[in-house]
Amino acid sequence: MGVSHRYHVTPGVFANSLVSVVDNSGAKVARVISVIGNRSHGVHRKIHNAGVGDMIVVSVVEGRPEVRKQKLRAIVVRQRRPFRRxxxxxVAFDDNAVVIVSEEGQPKGTEIHGPIAMEAAQRWPQIASLAALVI
Structure with a gap:
């Protein structure tokens, strides 16, 4: 077996969680709707979860009027739940935070506020180039 570059991160963001948006795309707070590429698709009564570096679908709750009430994709860059490297x-952060991205994973904003996890930076290099601090 070859070495996988995908790290296992203990999930810390679940469906219906409120997360803060840390880029300058206009959104401030978002609600998690679902997880993209979840392996447990179709499991009865399963609560879908995401960890650092996973792509999720969010609905913007607070922010500028042109982005509110829209379904967008986002990448989890921080989570409160501790995970082991x-x-x-x-590693654990103070909040759950996401960055709004396009369908292909290109960030919609031009800067990211605060630190991001190394796991998210390795998996999404476009986000790492905008981040001021990678932990």
Whole structure:
């Protein structure tokens, strides 16, 4: 078996969670609707979950009027729930945060406020180039 570049991250963002949007796309708070590429699709009564670096579908709750009440895609860049890295360190952030992206994963904003996790930066290099701090 080859080495996988996809890290396993303990999920910390679930369906119907409120997350803060940390880019300058105009959205401030979003609600998680579903997870893109979830392996548990079709499992009865399963609560879909996402971790750092996963793409999700969100509905904008607070923000500018032109982006409110829209379904958009986003990438999870921070989560409150601690997750373990391969070197044994545990990482947890103060909030759950996402970055609004297009269908292909291109960020809609031009800057990202606050730090982002290294796992999200490795999986989405376009987001890493906008981030001021990668932890």
């Amino acid at each position: 391969h070197d044994g360190t545990w």
